[in-house]
Amino acid sequence: MTELADRALVARARRGDTEAFGALVDRHRQRVFGVAYRMLGDVEAANDVAQEAFVRAFERLESFRSSGSFVAWLVSIASNLCIDIQRRSRRTPMSLDVMQEEKGYDPADPRQAAIEHRLGTDEAADAIHQALEKLPAAQRLAITLRHIEGLGYEEIGQAMGVPVGTAKTHVHRGRERLARMLHRFYAEVGS
């Protein structure tokens, strides 16, 4: 359903209908920003990347193969921009206090409550963020797409430009690595 609607909007945007492209921006801006934020750990940089990704998508709309997923195509543009930025700056992982300053999320968000329920504080979100930052880029992206954005393996493979099996391997390795890094937070789970 979403895919069908995306394709119809892409077809209109290709004919020069910028309002249709605006609708695509509305539908996917949160996700593209989210992926960029998990990759870069910085709100401003993620916002710039998300903007640039949409502008590039508009420029290259002709090259989108309508058999594929538009979201995956968009995410591949954004994640390539993130990888370029990381290569250029080789930025160090953010410190905890910078992350806390930048968070500014809504504590009333029900998703927030799930984590706070587990550990009683928002420490968990910070710990997970820091662990994510330490993953190799491919695993971080794969974990983000699978478990934070809820994409299927087919789409993840398309977004990362790798076969489905490779996408799965990245996710599985990322899960194990995160669990090891976060063993103290999950010490009382299942023991």
Place this chain on the structure above:
Amino acid sequence: MECNRGRQMIHAELDGELTEERRALLAEHLGQCAACAQFRARLMALTTDLAALPLPAQPEGFRDAVMGQVEGLARKRRGRLWGLRPALPWVGVGLSSSLIYAALATGIVLGLPQWVSGAGERLAALLSAGHGLWQSSGAIWSYASSAAGDNAPLMVCGLAAYLAVLAGAGWKFRRQLLPAMVGARDA
């Protein structure tokens, strides 16, 4: 069952890809292996937490910033096509006159052997140019030659001039019009 296989099954379970048969095998292993049971519980907690990870608020004005650039690109794209508009009549005149000239030139080339007395018929037969083509080229030739006052050198010069104009137009098309058209498409 080995723990290694147990872990693979736990990943498959998280991916929603565990068959009933393997699910039973896994349950059996988990009943006997505390390490795998703990591994499973932790991965489940981790994936639940990842799905619930908060996202910072996106800065204001995102849509406007994107659409401002998109509108600019769209205007530029339309502008390029619009800029080609004054050239369109010339392209039309060029194309239609080219067709006329091409027919004329073909006639002249095919007509030349006819003009060289006697050799024409033999060459035409060799070329198997066909009777109709032969006749019509002959007609075009008569028309062109009468227009040129039966002056063969003048006609050959005209042909050369025509080819030069054609080459010039082709060069101009390749260097100027074509990039503008391709640019308008790719912009």
